[in-house]
Amino acid sequence: MDFALTSEQEMIRATAETFLADASPSAAVRRAMETEIGFDADVWNQVGKEFGWCAIAIPETFGGLGLTIIEQAILMEQMGRRLFCSPYFATACLAVPALLEVGTAAAREGHLPSIAAGEITATLAFGERGLDWDIDAVTATATPVAGGYSISGHFQHVPDGASAQLLLLPARIVGRDQVSLFAIPAATQGITTQPSMTIDATRRIAEVRLCELHAGENAIVSMPGNIGNGLARTSALAAIALAAEQLGAAQQCLDMTLAYIAERRQFGRPISSFQAVKHRCAEAMVRIEAARSAVLGAACAVAASPTTSTLMLESACAKTMASDCLFHCAVEAVQLHGGVGFTWEYDPHLYLKRAQASGQWLGNCDSLRERVAAILLDR
Amino acid sequence: MELGFSTEDEAFRNEVACWMAEHLRGDFECLRHRGGPGDEDAYPAERKAWEQTLAAGGWTCVGWPTDHGGRGLSLARQIIFHEEYARAGGPGRMGHIGEGLIGPTILAFGTDEQKSRFLPGIVQGTEFWCQGYSEPNAGSDLANVQTKAHRDPGSGEWIINGQKVWTSLAHESEWIFVLARCEAGSVGNRGLVFLLVPLDQPGIEIRPIRQLTGTAEFNEVFFDGARTAPSNIIGQPGEGWSIAMALLGFERGVSTLGQQMHFYREFDLVCQVARDNGADRNPMFRARLAHAWMGLKVMRYNALRMLSGPQDGSLQRPAMIYKYYWSNWHRDLGKLAMDVLGVDGDIVVNDPVRTRLQQLFLFSRADTIYAGTNEIQLNIIAERALGMPREPRPSLG
Numbered sequence: 036m037d038f039a040l041t042s043e044q045e046m047i048r049a050t051a052e053t054f055l056a057d058a059s060p061s062a063a064v065r066r067a068m069e070t071e072i073g074f075d076a077d078v079w080n081q082v083g084k085e086f087g088w089c090a091i092a093i094p095e096t097f098g099g100l101g102l103t104i105i106e107q108a109i110l111m112e113q114m115g116r117r118l119f120c121s122p123y124f125a126t127a128c129l130a131v132p133a134l135l136e137v138g139t140a141a142a143r144e145g146h147l148p149s150i151a152a153g154e155i156t157a158t159l160a161f162g163e164r165g166l167d168w169d170i171d172a173v174t175a176t177a178t179p180v181a182g183g184y185s186i187s188g189h190f191q192h193v194p195d196g197a198s199a200q201l202l203l204l205p206a207r208i209v210g211r212d213q214v215s216l217f218a219i220p221a222a223t224q225g226i227t228t229q230p231s232m233t234i235d236a237t238r239r240i241a242e243v244r245l246c247e248l249h250a251g252e253n254a255i256v257s258m259p260g261n262i263g264n265g266l267a268r269t270s271a272l273a274a275i276a277l278a279a280e281q282l283g284a285a286q287q288c289l290d291m292t293l294a295y296i297a298e299r300r301q302f303g304r305p306i307s308s309f310q311a312v313k314h315r316c317a318e319a320m321v322r323i324e325a326a327r328s329a330v331l332g333a334a335c336a337v338a339a340s341p342t343t344s345t346l347m348l349e350s351a352c353a354k355t356m357a358s359d360c361l362f363h364c365a366v367e368a369v370q371l372h373g374g375v376g377f378t379w380e381y382d383p384h385l386y387l388k389r390a391q392a393s394g395q396w397l398g399n400c401d402s403l404r405e406r407v408a409a410i411l412l413d414r
Numbered sequence: 415m416e417l418g419f420s421t422e423d424e425a426f427r428n429e430v431a432c433w434m435a436e437h438l439r440g441d442f443e444c445l446r447h448r449g450g451p452g453d454e455d456a457y458p459a460e461r462k463a464w465e466q467t468l469a470a471g472g473w474t475c476v477g478w479p480t481d482h483g484g485r486g487l488s489l490a491r492q493i494i495f496h497e498e499y500a501r502a503g504g505p506g507r508m509g510h511i512g513e514g515l516i517g518p519t520i521l522a523f524g525t526d527e528q529k530s531r532f533l534p535g536i537v538q539g540t541e542f543w544c545q546g547y548s549e550p551n552a553g554s555d556l557a558n559v560q561t562k563a564h565r566d567p568g569s570g571e572w573i574i575n576g577q578k579v580w581t582s583l584a585h586e587s588e589w590i591f592v593l594a595r596c597e598a599g600s601v602g603n604r605g606l607v608f609l610l611v612p613l614d615q616p617g618i619e620i621r622p623i624r625q626l627t628g629t630a631e632f633n634e635v636f637f638d639g640a641r642t643a644p645s646n647i648i649g650q651p652g653e654g655w656s657i658a659m660a661l662l663g664f665e666r667g668v669s670t671l672g673q674q675m676h677f678y679r680e681f682d683l684v685c686q687v688a689r690d691n692g693a694d695r696n697p698m699f700r701a702r703l704a705h706a707w708m709g710l711k712v713m714r715y716n717a718l719r720m721l722s723g724p725q726d727g728s729l730q731r732p733a734m735i736y737k738y739y740w741s742n743w744h745r746d747l748g749k750l751a752m753d754v755l756g757v758d759g760d761i762v763v764n765d766p767v768r769t770r771l772q773q774l775f776l777f778s779r780a781d782t783i784y785a786g787t788n789e790i791q792l793n794i795i796a797e798r799a800l801g802m803p804r805e806p807r808p809s810l811g
């Protein structure tokens with residue numbers, strides 16, 4: 036029943052906070068936004084290889100640190116604060132749980148150690164459109180051929196899809212009523228990736244096309260039969276991580292606003308002294324702390340009891356609270372900065388764009404509320 | 415970071431549940447889920463008798479030290495007790511102002527003599543208390559209290575003149591604690607005294623005030639030469655404000671988890687009505703019900719964060735948002751309940767579920783007024799948690 040961070044968790048938090056304040060200030064985020072891959076490869080090498088951030092939620096048998104979603108959420112919160120541009124979410128929050136939830140023993144042994152070591156980045160696509168799992172929406176097909184499969188299909192909205200070295204892609208096996216997850220190295224013949232132009236430039240999204248790509252038998256990484264539930268769980272786990280990131284971003288919206296309004300004077304006094312402004316900041320803090328309770332609670336509950344029903348409810352709650360909270364705090368940040376809040380130069384717009392984009396991932400608030408309603412009302 | 419309780423704790427949970435099942439029946443059957451804010455005028459006599467039954471079972475003041483009649487329960491077990499009490503439908507506690515507010519204040523600041531005089535009556539459910547803070551001109555600006563207290567030069571007794579208002583349950587109480595001005599000419603939070611005053615005396619008149627609920631749970635209390643013994647002062651003359659503020663600090667705490675059990679039940683009732691009348695098929699209602707449920711989750715986790723933080727009396731962030739969050743959530747639930755009832759919401763019939771939800775709608779309007787209005791809560795959050803400039807406060811010197 037203890038929600039206080041352990042000393043190890045506190046150390047992870049403090050290290051990430053200090054490092055990211057230095058490695059991902061606004062100027063670094065803006066530099067990364069201009070690059071093709073969307074992140075600074077040197078910094079990524081440091082967090083992946085030196086700090087082992089990708090190893091956090093990977094079991095020790097696969098070269099990981101064997102920690103939980105709690106530690107992952109702690110890291111994601113700090114990354115969100117700084118809008119840290121990196122393939123961490125795609126690699127550690129999508130690909131890793133996908134391999135752990137649906138992967139065969141060989142697939143885990145084959146891929147997790149190099150991810151844990153920070154040697155490769157990876158990503159996961161769910162279907163043709165959007166970032167949410169629905170097995171019926173899988174349109175890619177894999178036709179059995181000699182020595183494996185010939186896969187064709189189109190995947191949009193794949194996080195870091197153009198830079199990831201390993202892509203996990205679901206496809207429908209032709210002639211069998213079955214969807215399987217394939218692990219395809221980016222260099223494979225027959226795959227083309229095209230980065231999408233995005234409004235939220237702090238994160239890279241790509242379209243991935245497979246055109247009669249030949250994959251060997253061992254490219255299938257999922258165990259037969261469990262992909263439906265397994266990727267639903269993956270999506271829910273990733274949603275908790277994304278909620279933590281949104282929480283951190285929301286906190287930063289408030290913090291930068293407080294700093295600005297304490298300096299800016301109108302009518303002969305700091306604008307932070309107007310009660311209308313104070314109340315809006317207080318309201319933002321209420322929503323942030325509420326989202327923090329939801330995210331921390333979800334992570335603790337899932338770490339303690341990772342049943343699918345717990346996961347589905349907890350992740351829906353955390354993601355909805357955090358998405359709504361971040362959007363609220365981001366628009367408040369723009370508004371309370373006044374004219375400069377509408378400029379490219381000041382940071383609020385970066386958070387506003389992240390808020391809107393991430394709010395559509397892994398279930399938007401409306402669909403997550405409906406998920407909860409169905410569980411509560413349709414028994 | 416762990417969720418959950420030990421097996422011994424779970425055995426204790428069972429003990430509480432069994433005790434409640436055994437005792438909350440017969441004459442007390444009618445008290446299930448009754449009383450508490452919004453329903454304080456329900457069965458006052460039976461609820462006082464219930465307090466004594468609880469006391470006989472050792473279930474009052476469960477967190478107090480055993481040498482003062484408490485049960486000395488750990489935090490985890492206090493939570494379990496409050497949860498099981500609420501789950502069983504235990505009635506709103508008539509003794510909550512004694513047990514939750516003045517008792518802890520006497521434990522912290524009272525003399526040994528005061529402890530032995532007042533704590534047993536609270537523990538045994540024989541003496542009930544009310545809170546005499548607000549006045550017609552001292553609401554949010556509490557430091558502006560004008561009720562006067564001076565000492566009888568002969569007997570040393572305190573003599574009180576003035577008026578309190580909105581005093582909940584004064585008409586059912588034996589004692590009132592009063593924040594009054596003891597230094598002539600003083601202003602604001604200086605020169606105040608914190609007194610314990612018996613209500614049954616000629617110098618005190620209690621007049622009920624009818625609320626928008628139609629019932630009367632709170633009162634005006636007039637003091638016209640009312641008296642209390644020289645020993646019935648907490649702290650020293652002039653220290654009234656700091657005692658009064660410390661008392662408010664005891665308002666938060668483990669009982670919030672019991673309060674949440676009531677919220678869960680109210681939420682379930684709303685869902686039940688929605689299933690019965692088909693509102694559960696309406697996507698708007700589905701979204702609002704899901705949203706309300708998420709609020710319940712947030713409150714539970716927020717309370718667990720509060721209880722996991724340092725228990726040194728310092729106001730942590732989850733504690734700072736708590737009052738504002740639950741009161742607004744509850745008010746929204748009241749509106750949702752009435753919307754789900756639809757046109758039936760306006761029709762008064764003898765149906766316990768509908769009545770409960772109608773009361774919820776009406777009474778929850780008070781949640782964002784008492785114990786610090788919404789606006790005062792936001793001021794406090796902005797100033798204390800976010801360090802923003804303070805409002806002008808002439809009365810806080």
Ligand SMILES: Cc1cc2nc3c(=O)[nH]c(=O)nc-3n(C[C@H](O)[C@H](O)[C@H](O)COP(=O)(O)OP(=O)(O)OC[C@H]3O[C@@H](n4cnc5c(N)ncnc54)[C@H](O)[C@@H]3O)c2cc1C
Nearest residue numbers: 545546547548553554580581582780783784785787789790
């Ligand atoms: C059901 C109920 C039970 C109660 N029980 C008790 C009791 O047992 N004992 C007791 O002592 N009191 C009790 N109260 C009184 C309660 O504490 C006061 O009503 C409350 O403190 C508000 O004071 P007020 O009513 O004078 O409103 P006011 O202070 O006049 O406030 C009116 C409005 O102005 C706003 N306002 C005031 N100051 C500011 C500011 N600085 N900035 C922004 N907005 C401001 C308020 O938020 C509110 O919206 C009870 C009240 C209710 C409703």
